[in-house]
Structure formats: structure tokens, C-alpha cells
Amino acid sequence: MTDPGSPPAGPGDGASRLPGPPSAPEDTGRGRITRRRALLAAGGLALAGGAAGALMTCRGLDDASPTTTITLVLRDTDGAPMTLAQARAIQSAGTGEDGYDDALLDSTTLEVITIGPLYEEDGEILVDVPEGRDCALCLSWPTSQGYSALIADLPRQGSAEVLTLAARGLHQRQGAALAALADRNGATGSTGSAASTLEAPRRAHMATQSAIDSGIGDEQGARLLELASAAQVALDTALIGAAPPDALIGATLTEAPSPEQRGAVIAATGSGRRGAVRLVLDDASAPALAAWREAADALQRAGIHVMGQICDSEGLAALSDSEFDKRVDAVLAALPGLDSWEVGNELGGDWVGEDPVGRAARAARAVKERTGALTVLTLYYQLGQAAAQGALFNVAASLAGGELMELVDVIGISVYPQSHPLGTAADRVMSTLADRFPGKRVAVTELGYGGADLDEGPWWFGSREDADAARITLIAQVTGAALGRPQAWGAPFWWYFLDDEEAGASSADGTDGSGGGGSAGGPGGLGPVGRSLKRASDCASASGS
DSSP: OOTTTTTTOOOTSSSSSOOOOOOOOOOOSSOOOOOOHHHHHOOOOOOOHHHHHOOOOOOOTTTOOOEEEEEEEEEEEOOOOOHHHHHHHHHHHTTGGGGOOOEEETTTTTEEEEESEEEETTTTEEEETTTTOHHHEEEEEETTTEEEEEEEEESSSSSSEEHHHHHHHHHHHHHHHHHHHHHHHHTTTTTTTHHHHTHHOOOOEEHHHHHHHTTGOOOOHHHHHHHHHHHHHHHHHHHHGGOOOTTTEEEESSSSSOOOHHHHHHHHSSSOOOOOEEEOOOSSSHHHHHHHHHHHHHHHHHHHHHEEESSHHHTTTTSOOOHHHHHHHHHOOOOOOOOEEEEEEEBBTTTTSSHHHHHHHHHHHHHHHOOEEEEEEEEOOSSSSOOGSSHHHHHHHHHTTTTTHHHEEEEEEEEOOOOOOOOOGHHHHHHHHHHHTTSSEEEEEEEEOOOOOOOOOOOBBSSSSSSHHHHHHHHHHHHHHHHHSSSEEEEEEEHHHHHHHHEEEEEEEOOOSSSOOOGSSGGGOOOOOHHHHHHHHHHHHHHTT
């Protein structure tokens, strides 16, 4: 057992302190949208209300609600129960209170009931849950795969071995998913590549089952979680084979691309199926929009789906209502032929200013009235790192049935794992999103990792030291999880695509571990991000979906 005064080793970690995310180039360019998370820059994760708080409601505990106290056990890799302080040191990656992100969720909807529900009495970790309601504990937790949003479905009373519960929950969901995929392949007559993609997750799932059959005990919960997590990442990656035929592989452009850069976008996203780009129209001046029009026309001629963003979340609060409406008019007039428009970006973020829902509805109405384009809405992903009313599924619940949802065709999420871990929860999150909006397509419309302004979060995924390796793992896993369902529309719309491609393609060795050689020698001169998107496109097409 580790000294209680120091952070213990995390499962699969082998070190007493978990380092932060990898370093990245510092120059973000002049006059461009950045992705420095306001939730962190404001001085901590557990921020209150803000603009989102005025809009979103949270069905949580109140003083009059009857509750039951459940005793929780979190064990270290040696099987010894941890104190709350020791568990928090792992949960927060050693960063202290800013990384305490435990939350009590509704097991079905994943809405946040309570932020920070864990407490300690007489050496026991406890949580109070509302009587008669199925709840889950969510907190950031590492395995060798990196940090995930660990979700453990709790009993209604008694005690719970958290790591074992989470592992068994993953394992059960994997079994159902593998059976469904096998049935789908049998119904469609899929063979060859489509069937072979399931071999890795099947083997990993069987390894977990073998451990369970051997009678693995609760004291080995960390080992069981390691096995189940490896199987989940393998399954998520393989789910790309279940992508709908019209699902898009996308990248995000934060500045108008040169002809050479357009070629990289086309090569990366459109090799196996129709690719997509998302245009972040930071500068809405006439010259800037003319440059975007030229790029959009060229990309569409090459068969790429082009989505325009009405206004990025980082710039929304600075606009008055009249300025926002003028911006809508300007971008729709300058880019009349786009395939889709993102009418709201990162709803739920507490930096988006007043009435982001009303503004998104006005933008969506304008798109519907003036164009034939699809409308896309992006929600900000977090399950406990900030105020409950801004959590993904609390925001989703507040929007369901409202005017905005009548105007929106696609619901996407924005994911930054260094600030808000996702990991092995990806498939469950996407499935819950699809269940919340059964008549809509769902997507990951923004994903980023390792950029110069994305390094404030304490958590990591894929690799602690190598940003390119982390991105490769992340793109494969999140894209598969996002697209592996009938309602899927697109993913991952990688943020800073051009920047990350340039950095990756010019790196000294740039090996991605896939046997593809150095970055500069990749297909079409693509770097690790571009090759990862191309691989996703090729795999989706090879499956016959």
C-alpha cells in the first residue's frame, strides 16, 4: 500500500504521479479562434452557473429528497481499499481540487444529479443516492489506455466495489454490442473485412470473460477494469465497420486552406467515402468570406461535404443580438451553397453569453428559410467537470421538445479529453445521446487533443508523452464509437486539422505504430492525423456499410 500522504499508483500506470498531457507548439497564429477552455482558464473545473445556468435546469437532490447511503470501495492495484484522499489523487491526476470531478448520474439518461457526491466517514467512502432511482457514479479514472469517464452503475442500497462494477458493466454492454454486430453481419451477408474487424474486440472480450470465469475477486478490480477497458477501446475502434453508408469522416478548418492544404483535406477525409469539412468562420468580413467561398467551392467540386459554422462559441458572447443577426445574414449570403450549417456551437459552455439557445434557433430558422442545407447543433461534452446545469445530458434534457430541436437535423458533441475525459464511456455516451433525440442524426462534431491551447487539462488518453500517438488512438476510438450506430451522421471533425497535420508531417520520426513509416512519407504526404482520418474512411468503406 502506498503512503497515504502521496498519490498512489493508478491502475496500469506504474508511477506515483500521473503527468499531464504532452507538450505542443506554442504559436497559435494571429487573430484566430483558439480552444483554450474557459472552464479551466477561469481558475478551476467546478464553476458555477453562468450563462448556461440561466438556461439549463437540473433535476437533482434537494434537502427533502429521501436518500440511501451506499458504501463505496475503490481498490489500488494491490487490492487494498483506498482512502478518499488516495482515490482523489488518482482521479485528479495529482492536480488537487481542480481535478475532483466525481458526479452522481441518472443511470439511464446520464443526467447529472449531484456534483461532488463523495464523502468520507470513519474511513469509508460514502455516497447518498435518491431512493427508488437508478444511479451511477462517474469520475475520471485511468488504465493503461489513459483516463476515461468511469461509469459504475450503483445498487440501490448496500455497498459497491466501484472498479469491479464499472468493469462488469463495460463487459456486459460489450457482449450485447458484439452479438448485435454479428447479427447485422449475418443479415447483410458481410464477410471478409467486415467480419475480421470484430476479431480483436472478441478476443479482448473473451479475455475478460476468462478472468471472470476463473473467479477473479473484487480485490482484483483494477485488473478486471484493465481487461474490460482494453476490450472497450478495441470494440469502439471496430465499430467503424457499422457506420451508415452516408456517414461522414470530417476535419475542421480554422482558416481558409491553400490549394495544397485542400488536397490534404480531400486525401484524408474522402479516400474511402464522402469526406467532410467544417469551416470556422472567425472573420466574417467580405474578403475573408470570399476566400472561404473559393475554398468551399473547390472542396465541393471534389465531392467533399462542406459545413459552415455560424459563430464559434468563443466569439458568441462578444456579439450583441443585432450583431449576431447581421453575422447570420452575412455568412448565409456569402456561402449560399453549403451542405450544412452548424447553428449553435458548444451549448452548455458557460462562456457562450446570453441566450445561446435563442440565437441558435434564429440561426437555424434562417438556414431553413433561405437554404436547403442541413442544420447541426453542437453540445459541449462534460459529465461532472463543471456545473451540473451545463453537463451534456442536462442540457440535452432542457432542449428536448423545444423549438430549437424542431429546427435541428443533427445533434453533435464537442469533445476535449484532456479537460473532460471520455475514453471507455464513448459508446455509452453516443448511445444515450441517440436515445435522447430518437428522430435526429448524432455526431461528434468537434474533437481535439494536444494543441498549444488544449494543454491545461490534467488528463490524458492514448499516450502520456506522444501527442501524435494519442491523436491516432483517439481518432480511431472516438470515430468508431460515434459512427457505429444507425443514427450516426459524422465524426470526428478534428480541430486544428491543418496545424496538427503540419506539425506531424514535419516531425523527425513521426512513426504512428501502424507500419506506415514516417509522417512525411504517409499517403499523399499526410501526417498522423490525416492518415488516421484516411484509415477511418477506408475501414468504413471496406466494411461494406
